[in-house]
Amino acid sequence: MPSDQSTWLIAVPNDGDAEGLLQELAPKLTQQAKLPIQDLAQLPVPSFKTGTLDSLVILSEDLPKQDAYFTATVAKAVDTLRNLLNNDPSKLSQHILVDERNVDSYILGGWKWNEGRYPVQRSLRELVDGLTSEMTSIDNALKSKLTNYNLVKGSLTQMQRRKNGNLSVRSLSDIVTQDDFILDSEYLETILVAVPKNLVKEWYGSYERLSSMVVPRSTKELLSDEEFALFSVVIFKRIHDDFLQKCRERKFIVRDFVFSEEEIEKEKQDLETAEAFQLLVHLKVIRLFVESVLRYGLPSSYIGVAIKPNPKSAKKIFDILQRQFTYLSPRSNPVQKRVGKTTGQEDFVGEYQNILDQEFFDFVLYEVPWVIY
Structure with missing residues (x-):
């Protein structure tokens, strides 16, 4: 039957x-x-x-x-x-x-x-x-598509396991929103940077000069905790690697985060x-x-x-x-x-x-x- x-x-x-x-x-x-x-x-x-x-x-x-x-x-x-x-x-x-x-x-x-x-x-x-x-x-x-999705999902899962850490390590999925990012731009991208509290003044004074193609007055403080302040900043994609290297030299911690809601929905x-x-x-x-x-x-x-x-x-x-x-x-x-x-x-x-x-x-x-x- x-x-x-x-x-x-x-x-x-x-x-x-x-x-x-x-x-x-x-x-x-x-x-x-x-x-x-x-x-x-x-x-x-x-x-x-x-x-x-x-x-x-x-x-x-x-x-x-x-x-x-x-x-x-x-x-x-x-x-x-x-x-x-x-x-x-x-x-x-x-x-x-x-x-x-x-x-x-x-x-x-x-x-x-x-x-x-x-x-x-x-x-x-x-x-x-x-x-x-x-x-x-x-x-x-x-x-x-499964491979791409699993990469995005894996990144999110890893971050969600670190909810109790400070802004240099914790998940950002419940902090940032789509409005915090420039999406679908051919030339520009948004970078998230965790700046130690004692270096916030230095960040404001130096981020525009860290590399040659940082968008002026583009930084925005999104959140802060006892140890770090989380900033967004807009740069040209072509200087991505150089900007990350300059941040590391100044002890600014670039967060490896890609806004994924649209990607998963896609x-x-x-x-x-x-x-x-x-x-x-x-x-x-x-x-x-x-x-x-x-x-x-x-x-x-x-x-x-x-x-x-x-x-x-x-x-x-x-x-x-x-x-x-x-x-x-x-x-x-x-x-x-x-x-x-x-x-x-x-x-x-x-x-x-x-x-x-x-x-x-x-x-x-x-x-x-x-x-x-």
């Missing part, structure tokens, strides 16, 4: 009445299994170019690996967002919008194959390779979770099609249905589906179709071990786990 923690994508042969299937299923599922009508929807399965039987079998062997990779990439993006948003489900749902809809609405609210980006005239192998290429780009971008917004999820669903639909052709043969016309089961009634929903599609039993033996009738050789079965190990039903079913969104 499929998981009760996933959305089920189902395909069966189209015997000429696609609308009729949904109309027949809906009352059984809503009345007998108490499935909300909004959790049941038609899922159009395009008529792709089938190619040869050999190419379909080879593709069916490759697709589980791609599916696992796609699912892992989406899960990683969602998990990163979840951590960024402090495990707040309401905020997470606001960030994971696919075509300006939440994930459930994307699948159950009239899903369509994106013909503009993935023309069905292409071969199935070309479509899968294209989807994989896009997902790989997203995965690489995600890794890069990382949240730039995670391409929504696009990755679209790619995953498109790949699932290709799997539905390939498996349907291998089970039921041509013509390649199939009906898709998407169901989001309630965990409490998932078994009842599945039992209804099994009874509904019992008539497909004589046509849905994938092992017999792909192996036994093809070769008659027991040794040949080893090549298709992944196929033999799968759990099969009279209808084709693949899952989108809820844990990834």
